[in-house]
Amino acid sequence: MAGIDVGGGHGGKRSLNHEIPLIPFIDFLLCLVAFLLVTAVWTQMARINANAKVPGPPRDDEPDEIKPEKELHVEMRGDRKFQLVWKEGATVVNTIDVEKKQVDVGSEGDFRYPALAEKVASEWKSSGSHRSPSDTKFDRAVLHTDNSTPFSEVIAVIDAVYTPQRDFTFGGKTEKVPAFNLTFAVN
Amino acid sequence: MSEKALSRFRQPISVPGRRLVHHIPLPFVLKKVTGGGQRSVNQEIPLIPFIDFLLCIVLFLLASFSATGELPVDKNVQLPKAENVLDMTDAPIVAVTGTQILVDGTAAGSTRTIEEANRLQRIDELFNILKNKRELWKQVNPGRAFPGIAVLQIDRRVPALVVKSVFQTAAMSGYPSISFQVGRLGKPGG
Numbered sequence: 001m002a003g004i005d006v007g008g009g010h011g012g013k014r015s016l017n018h019e020i021p022l023i024p025f026i027d028f029l030l031c032l033v034a035f036l037l038v039t040a041v042w043t044q045m046a047r048i049n050a051n052a053k054v055p056g057p058p059r060d061d062e063p064d065e066i067k068p069e070k071e072l073h074v075e076m077r078g079d080r081k082f083q084l085v086w087k088e089g090a091t092v093v094n095t096i097d098v099e100k101k102q103v104d105v106g107s108e109g110d111f112r113y114p115a116l117a118e119k120v121a122s123e124w125k126s127s128g129s130h131r132s133p134s135d136t137k138f139d140r141a142v143l144h145t146d147n148s149t150p151f152s153e154v155i156a157v158i159d160a161v162y163t164p165q166r167d168f169t170f171g172g173k174t175e176k177v178p179a180f181n182l183t184f185a186v187n
Numbered sequence: 188m189s190e191k192a193l194s195r196f197r198q199p200i201s202v203p204g205r206r207l208v209h210h211i212p213l214p215f216v217l218k219k220v221t222g223g224g225q226r227s228v229n230q231e232i233p234l235i236p237f238i239d240f241l242l243c244i245v246l247f248l249l250a251s252f253s254a255t256g257e258l259p260v261d262k263n264v265q266l267p268k269a270e271n272v273l274d275m276t277d278a279p280i281v282a283v284t285g286t287q288i289l290v291d292g293t294a295a296g297s298t299r300t301i302e303e304a305n306r307l308q309r310i311d312e313l314f315n316i317l318k319n320k321r322e323l324w325k326q327v328n329p330g331r332a333f334p335g336i337a338v339l340q341i342d343r344r345v346p347a348l349v350v351k352s353v354f355q356t357a358a359m360s361g362y363p364s365i366s367f368q369v370g371r372l373g374k375p376g377g
Contacts, residue, residue: 022234022238025238026234026238029245030241036248040248041252045370046273046274046275046370047275049273049365049366050367051363052363105268105372106372109343110267147305147307147346147347147348147351149347151341151344151347152343152344155267155268155343155367155369158269162269163271184354
């Protein structure tokens with residue numbers, strides 16, 4: 001068993017040697033290992049946010065006229081390209097085509113659209129309306145997708161749309177959040 | 188001089204071996220001192236490397252420890268992965284596995300009707316269950332604002348039509364802030 005030997009203990013003095021109680025220490029470590037193994041998380045789960053465009057409850061200070069905000073419409077129905085369309089209400093402000101270039105990630109069939117992510121980020125930098133950390137509103141993106149598109153492809157496009165990030169101060173705490181708030185087009 | 192003493196004189200270096208108490212002519216003493224002809228069974232267990240090993244395991248598990256817990260995922264559901272994600276939150280989970288729709292493990296309709304109709308539509312069973320959950324939350328938490336968050340746990344192969352139908356149904360039943368559960372993908376170079 002482990003001990004500390006510092007000599008001494010002669011001439012009527014108390015011995016300075018001590019035995020370290022290793023068995024309780026090992027028991028403690030084994031309990032700790034068992035607890036950590038039981039509570040261990042081996043898969044990393046997360047969420048990606050989306051927002052349904054539903055009206056909120058009526059307010060007392062309801063404005064008479066609501067100015068339509070600029071929205072980024074992401075059209076992913078094409079086979080070869082994405083189309084980014086900035087719209088203000090029904091008015092088309094700008095249209096940009098982006099090549100549909102899929103980049104595989106990992107071995108489980110996941111993929112990304114880095115070209116789309118880059119373009120959305122640059123578009124937000126040049127045309128995004130809500131940039132201030134204290135701004136509680138976010139720029140809106142609307143995703144137009146085909147009915148038969150697999151969910152993994154939808155998530156890859158949403159992930160690309162969420163690439164541009166901005167500071168957001170809430171409750172005195174500032175953190176990085178996606179600059180766009182995405183919703184689905186019904187049609 | 189006796190012969191024995193003489194022989195000792197001629198062989199000053201004797202054969203090595205046990206000497207102590209061997210001259211006592213009692214069998215049980217002889218057995219004891221010779222160790223009964225067997226090796227000692229006492230062994231020292233090397234505890235220090237064992238403790239080092241345990242400490243390494245503890246440190247590794249502590250480093251990978253997550254206090255936020257984990258949500259159970261059906262083994263038939265293959266979730267897609269994403270980079271720009273948020274941490275999980277406590278909210279009702281709407282799972283779409285194959286053709287089944289589940290809310291917190293309870294059956295809440297089927298996707299067959301949507302696929303057969305081939306158009307976006309409300310899933311009545313899901314709508315009612317979510318609406319009841321919302322009402323229950325309001326009764327349990329009076330005076331508090333309802334967060335309206337639901338987490339959709341959808342298989343990667345499910346078509347967008349089903350995703351949009353579930354999304355719209357959840358929104359109509361009072362959950363406008365919807366999150367899709369995904370696997371966390373490491374950022375390139377990060």
